[in-house]
Amino acid sequence: MTVTPAVVEEEAPTKKGLNFTFPLEETEMGIVAGIIAAVITIYTGFPAVIKGVGLILAFLWGMDSVHKTSKYGLGTGVPSIGVLAIGYGVIGTVMGLALAEYGRIGQLYPAVLVGVLVMGVIGLVSGTMSNHEKLIAMKIPHLERAMMELGMAGTLIILLECSIVTGSLNFGAVVTNVMNTGLIALMFIFSCFAILHPYNACLGPDERRERTRMVAVEIGGLVCVLLGLALVVLGTSPYGILDGVSLIVFGVAVWVVFFRMFIKACMDEAYSTVGTGLIKTIE
Amino acid sequence: MEPVLMILIVVLVVIGGLLASLGAHLLPVGGAPAAMGTATGIATGTVQIMLGATMTGLFTAASVATFSDSLALVALSGAVGATVMISVVMFMANILYVFGCGVVPISGRVDVDPITKEPQAPYKTPQTDGHGVPNVVFVSGMMGGFIGGLGGALMYYALLNYAGFSAGTAAIGALSIFVANAIIAAYNIRGTIEGFHDPKFKRLPFALATSLAVSLLCGIVVVIAATVLGGAM
Numbered sequence: 001m002t003v004t005p006a007v008v009e010e011e012a013p014t015k016k017g018l019n020f021t022f023p024l025e026e027t028e029m030g031i032v033a034g035i036i037a038a039v040i041t042i043y044t045g046f047p048a049v050i051k052g053v054g055l056i057l058a059f060l061w062g063m064d065s066v067h068k069t070s071k072y073g074l075g076t077g078v079p080s081i082g083v084l085a086i087g088y089g090v091i092g093t094v095m096g097l098a099l100a101e102y103g104r105i106g107q108l109y110p111a112v113l114v115g116v117l118v119m120g121v122i123g124l125v126s127g128t129m130s131n132h133e134k135l136i137a138m139k140i141p142h143l144e145r146a147m148m149e150l151g152m153a154g155t156l157i158i159l160l161e162c163s164i165v166t167g168s169l170n171f172g173a174v175v176t177n178v179m180n181t182g183l184i185a186l187m188f189i190f191s192c193f194a195i196l197h198p199y200n201a202c203l204g205p206d207e208r209r210e211r212t213r214m215v216a217v218e219i220g221g222l223v224c225v226l227l228g229l230a231l232v233v234l235g236t237s238p239y240g241i242l243d244g245v246s247l248i249v250f251g252v253a254v255w256v257v258f259f260r261m262f263i264k265a266c267m268d269e270a271y272s273t274v275g276t277g278l279i280k281t282i283e
Numbered sequence: 284m285e286p287v288l289m290i291l292i293v294v295l296v297v298i299g300g301l302l303a304s305l306g307a308h309l310l311p312v313g314g315a316p317a318a319m320g321t322a323t324g325i326a327t328g329t330v331q332i333m334l335g336a337t338m339t340g341l342f343t344a345a346s347v348a349t350f351s352d353s354l355a356l357v358a359l360s361g362a363v364g365a366t367v368m369i370s371v372v373m374f375m376a377n378i379l380y381v382f383g384c385g386v387v388p389i390s391g392r393v394d395v396d397p398i399t400k401e402p403q404a405p406y407k408t409p410q411t412d413g414h415g416v417p418n419v420v421f422v423s424g425m426m427g428g429f430i431g432g433l434g435g436a437l438m439y440y441a442l443l444n445y446a447g448f449s450a451g452t453a454a455i456g457a458l459s460i461f462v463a464n465a466i467i468a469a470y471n472i473r474g475t476i477e478g479f480h481d482p483k484f485k486r487l488p489f490a491l492a493t494s495l496a497v498s499l500l501c502g503i504v505v506v507i508a509a510t511v512l513g514g515a516m
Contacts, residue, residue: 075473077314077328080466087462090455091501094448098508122500126467129493136471136489171512179451188455 082196089154300498361436423478
């Protein structure tokens with residue numbers, strides 16, 4: 001039997017370098033996003049655009065947690081863990097808002113972070129029990145940490161969205177403007193998508209974290225547009241209508257930039273692409 | 284807040300969470316294989332099916348709660364709403380499978396239907412895991428919808444009347460606690476399940492134990508929030 005010589009592989013076409021590199025590792029990203037988002041959450045006097053930046057950072061944190069958990073295969077699809085995060089987020093938000101008046105200094109509400117911490121604990125408990133050999137035994141490395149981070153990120157996301165729409169973290173104001181208007185349902189499902197959709201859409205053997213994160217930022221932009229519209233309609237911002245309009249402009253700008261970047265990255269990194277005419281080729 | 288009311292909130296939230304977990308195990312979850320007609324059940328994940336059924340249940344429960352203070356009536360209306368929703372979904376899935384794909388609704392896990400005693404194995408396409416929603420699975424799915432809707436409505440009632448939340452807050456709070464429990468059940472199921480006759484149903488105690496812990500903590504969170512607010516909202 002003759003040994004066939006190894007096939008000389010054709011040299012892969014040189015890839016263009018990516019211009020979007022977020023230099024942070026998953027842990028660093030969690031710490032940075034968590035701290036910045038928490039600071040923006042507790043001070044409600046910031047303009048909506050800055051809160052939007054915090055929101056996008058929280059989305060990136062949540063997406064990273066989904067990414068590192070779901071790559072081992074959950075068995076029920078990626079969406080489940082994103083919905084779990086926002087479900088925990090809503091419970092934590094109710095808890096945080098209830099405690100908001102304690103230790104309040106003007107527009108600074110440090111007590112809402114208790115809700116974030118409590119959801120971290122509940123996430124840790126559910127992650128530990130899900131991974132425990134004698135219980136559900138999912139056998140996913142670091143599931144405990146990921147579920148904890150998801151609970152915390154989910155709570156920060158819903159708190160930030162409430163803060164954007166109402167301009168404060170007063171429980172009564174949030175109930176009137178967010179819960180009773182039904183806006184919470186939109187927030188729930190759109191935040192779910194911002195967390196779960198990036199990895200759900202990009203997963204596969206050639207998935208790359210940098211590219212996946214572009215989708216998270218892009219959906220964050222769309223959520224900002226939605227919240228900006230709500231802010232304009234409700235008229236709750238202390239800075240007037242300009243606050244909502246600036247958030248819409250910011251959201252559209254973020255969406256355009258990152259959608260372009262994502263399509264470009266996909267086309268650069270794919271071996272070859274065939275245009276369907278649906279998306280105009282960017283060259 | 285009175286201690287009795289506090290205990291009642293925690294107990295109702297825990298019962299709701301356990302029922303959510305049990306209901307999720309009874310649903311016909313087909314997942315991706317069912318989308319190709321090669322597995323029994325509805326072609327999506329546990330979370331989506333359970334969420335759809337319970338949302339409907341919460342709508343009916345909330346409608347009834349506007350004119351009734353009866354716990355039994357609100358809980359049952361939620362259960363019936365969820366059952367109607369899941370039945371319609373299973374029926375439409377069957378129409379699509381039978382007339383669209385041309386496959387017979389057949390169970391892949393048992394050779395004889397445990398309820399109607401109809402033979403299953405001769406009609407099963409080789410290399411597949413059943414098709415559509417056969418009788419036993421349909422009955423199990425209705426039971427799952429009923430139990431899940433009951434759990435969701437119980438939580439809604441506790442949050443609305445005992446914790447004193449507004450209708451919107453109570454609905455989204457109940458949905459969130461429900462979702463957390465249903466997802467833990469989904470992780471226990473791992474993919475597809477047919478119902479109570481499925482061998483995977485024996486894993487139920489593990490999910491119930493986890494659900495108990497999670498819903499107990501969520502119930503305590505709700506009690507703390509309600510106590511701090513003093514029934515103001």
